[in-house]
Structure formats: structure tokens, C-alpha cells
Amino acid sequence: MSAVLNKRNIIILFVLVSLVFPLITTNTYLIHVMTLAFIWMIGVYGLNLLAGYTGYLSLAHAGFFAIGAYGLGILTVKAHMSFWLAFVLSLLITGLLGLIVGLIALRSKEHFFAIYTLCLGYIIYLVIDKWESLTEGVRGLIGIPAPQGFGPIKFETEKSHYYLVLFFLLLVILVMYRIVHSLSGRSFIAIRNSEDLALTIGISTARNKLTVFVLSTLFAGLSGALYASFVRFIGPDIGNTAVIFDMLTYLIVGGIGTLTGPLIGTLLVIWLSQLLQDFQQYRMLIFGPLLTLLVIFYPRGIVGGVTDIYRKRMAKKEKQLAGKKDSYIQSDLGAKNQVKEG
């Protein structure tokens, strides 16, 4: 049973279900929530690439999310650019800022990096909040246009918007998949496990970390730009630290450093939050302790937990088959699985 639930099958299942989902339900509210969940997933993938694969916890990603959103908002509403030009430009802006920030921030490590990015996120939030001539401050930006269509395809209905966001999400998953299973992905994991060791075996840690950082800010920016075009109203609150904590919750529940974790975590937490509607503003009464407990008992979230159980059962089966004499092979197999999971 568990063998069926490997990450490729989960992703395929997810793609199929999400493709037919709007055909099954006619409830636009459900589609709306789903689209939002997809948008968050993109941002969470960005966070996962950095925190999960290289071990650098960035708390500035809500800021980059907001930069992507405001980039699109300002370019379309104030500069009257066409949608897709503004879209690409907002991604470029986010990436460029990510590059500049990364160059400086990545010189610090561990706690310093977390504190640095936390403060940086706050600076971004405050600038958006106070720079009224550009961002309209607390009033927020209103009237962000929906994406322009290509020929016969238009993105005005909820359904079409859903598929557009899904397209970008799948693109992100594909990119993630390719990265994680490439030599670069291996290098990132090596950096996470021991930066000094990675450096001694000839991995250019500085360049790798910078690549990851820029990519992950790009994901965050993409997520922000999609959010702005979907919700069509943005306020400075989207850059608040509360947003990064939400994203972190999705990531930790699903499984940090796993490929399917962001999918599962985001879906689960968002739907749970929907069930808790009246309780929305107090949801952290549950998710806060959940975050702490998961980190203590299942540091790699649901996906990591399931994989561990599966691996243990595999090892047990192997033991029964091989008897007690061949413990060497068994540990070898365990090691193989470990490497595979990454």
C-alpha cells in the first residue's frame, strides 16, 4: 500500500485530481479556495527549496511575496503596463532584489541568517506600509487587472484562472523536481548536511546558495504576482510576518525538505482552516502547538513521517527474508533509500 504512495505517484494523482476538480464541482467558492491554495503552494515551494534543501531558514519570504504582488500591482495600476509585461517585470524585480539581498544575507549563517531575514522582511513590510506615494500605504492597491488572454483563451472566470494558476504550479513542481534530482540538488543537500564538508569536497557553497536563494525568491515573487492578479486588491498586510509564519506552517505540516510536502501541507492546513471558519483568527491556537509538536516528533512532517514508517516496514520485511545473517545488506539498502529520498 505504502509503495503506491511514493512521491511520483502522489504528484501524478495530484495533477489528475486538480485537473478534473473544476469539472466535478460547480461551487465557485471551492474553486476560489483551491486557487488560493495553489498560489500559496508556489510560495511554499520557494521556502522549501531554501529551508528544506540548503537548511537556511529565510523569514523574509513574505517580503518577496509582497514585492512580487506590489510589483505587478504598481506596474499595471500606476504605470498602466500591459499585464504580461508587468508580470515578467515584477518577477525580474523580485529576482534582482533577491540577488542583491542574497549576496549580503548569505554571508551570515544559521541564527544570524534567520534574524537578518526576519528584520529584512520587516523592513520590506514597513517600506510598503509607509511609502504612500508609491504603494498607497494602508489603503492598499485596488483594481489590479485580471491576466490578459491569449487569443481565444481568456482568464476572466474563476475556472480559467484556476487553470492558469495550476499551470504555473505544475511548472514550479517540474522545476523543483528537475533541480532536486540533478547534481545541483545533491549539492544543495550536501550544503544542508554540512557546509564545511561540502566546501572541502569542492562544492562552491557561495554560488550554490545564491542560486537557491534567487530561485526561491523568484518562486515567492511568482506566488505574489499571481495572488495580486487573482485577488485584485493588495494591502501591506501581505508582507507581514504573519504571512511567512503561515507559509512555514504549511511547509512543516507537509514536510520540510520533501518534494510533495508543500502540496500536502498547504492543502491540509488550508482546508482545515476553512472548516474552522469562525475560529479563523484563533487558528494558531491549534497550528502553533502543532508546529512545535511536529518539529519535536516528526521533524519532516507528514510526508517524512510516512516515508519513515514505510522504510521501517521495508527494512523489517527485508530482515524476515534475509534472516539475521545478512544485516550488512539490509543496512546498505537503508542507506540507499536515505540517499534516494534526499
Added chain:
Amino acid sequence: MDILIQQLFNGLTIGSVYALVALGLTLVYGILHIPNFAHGALYMMGGYITLTMMTKFGLHYWIAIFVSIIVVGFIGVLMERLVFHPLRESPPIQDKIAAIGILLFLEAFAQYTWGAEYQSMPSPYGQVVEVFGLTLTMQRILIVVAAVIVMILLNLFLRKTYTGSTIIAMSQNREGANLVGINTTRVAMLTFMISGGLAAIAASISAPINLVFPGMGQLVILKAFVIIILGGMGSIPGAIVGGYIIGFSESLGATYISNDYKDIIAFFILVIILTVKPTGLFSKGGH
């Protein structure tokens, strides 16, 4: 000139509060090497508990502060026992996430219990006094005096008492402290207790001039982080000096640069420090 002196005094007031919060943070960092992101939530809890004790139970301001110190200190101990102790061998990213979990919980808890609105704390020291031509409120003078007294007491405790020196010993070398027979678990609990108590004092004395609300700890804790990076992670004099530096630069910046952006000043200082020296000023040893 009057404005300058007035602002310098304001800086002294804010700086005292920051220094107290940063002291708690730096003590915990010295012992366990974790940046306790939940420290701001302890500060916030301190404010609320003092307020509740005064309004609901009609206790006197000082007794309310005392209760608050005990309760928040106890929350600190619980945190250490339930969360940071089990995580002591884990990779550093997990401590941070766990601390964030506690922070989120406590903030939601405060919002659930006391509501999201801003509340003001009545203080018996609201009167205005004139000192050398300056108009000051008693509360602000109280903040400065109380903070200095607390710092002196803490310093005496750490340097002169046996229990205090075990904290210093453990921050210097955990294994070493364990080898000479110091109960490191107890010291860790004690440190969290003191750290929580300091946060409660800081919140209780500053709440009458600010306000009490669930997010009141967020900015303070961020600035406290800036302070301990400025003063050296784990350094006690560094936390005090850093607290006053940030306090002064903020109050002067608010007057002479821009009131809107005064909160950014501290973070700007941090960004500059970490840009120039990624391991923080006065960091001990090299990797």
C-alpha cells in the same frame, strides 16, 4: 536644545526597556545557543498578566508586577522543559521553528483570552514633574530607575552568588560545567525563569506609556535581536550597551530624520552590521 534633551531622555527610557528584554534573550542564547523567537510573546504575556491582575483582581501595581514575573517565569520554564529540552540535539533550524510555534500559540491565546483591541494600563505614577526645566512623567523616571536597579541586581546575582555563577559557567562551557558537577538542566530552567521574569518586568513598566495588545512583543523582540547582535550574542554588558544605543538612535532618529521610519532605524543598523561582519560584532571565536 530642549527638544534634544527631551529626546535623549526618551531614548534613555526606551533603551532601558530594550535592554531588559535583550538581557533575557542574551542569557538564554548564552546557555542554550538558541535565538528564542518566542521571547516577544513572553514580553506580551507579561504586559497582559500585570494588566489583568490590576483590573480584574484590583491588585496594586507592584504586586501585579510581582505576580506577572512569577507567571511569565513559569511559562519560560515550561517552554524549556517541553520544547527546547527535547530539541537540544536537533539541527538549529528546528529550534527556531519550534520557537515560532510557541510564539504563534501565545499570540493567538492572548487574542482569544483578552481580545485584539489595544488596552491601556493605568499606572499610579501618571503625574508630571519638572526636573531642571524638563517636563517628565513619573512613569518614565520609574522605568529608567527600575531598569537600572534590575540590571544591578542581576549583575550582582550573576557575579556574587553561587547559583548565578553556575549560569556564567554554563554559558562558558556546557560540558565543562557538567563535569564539575553543575546540574545543567536546572541551570537551563533557572535561566529561562530569569529571562521570562525580565521580559515581564520590561513589559509591565513600559505598558503604561505604550499600550497592551497581542502584537506588542513583535517589534520589541526584533529590536532585542538587533541589540544582541550589536552587543555580541550571549554578552550581558553588550545587551545593556546595545539597548541604550538602539534607544538613543531611535528617539533621535524619530525627531531629526523621520517619525514614520523610526522603526526601520534599528533594522538598518542590523543590516549594516551583518553586511560588514556576518557573524555579528564582538563574536567570540571563529569557525
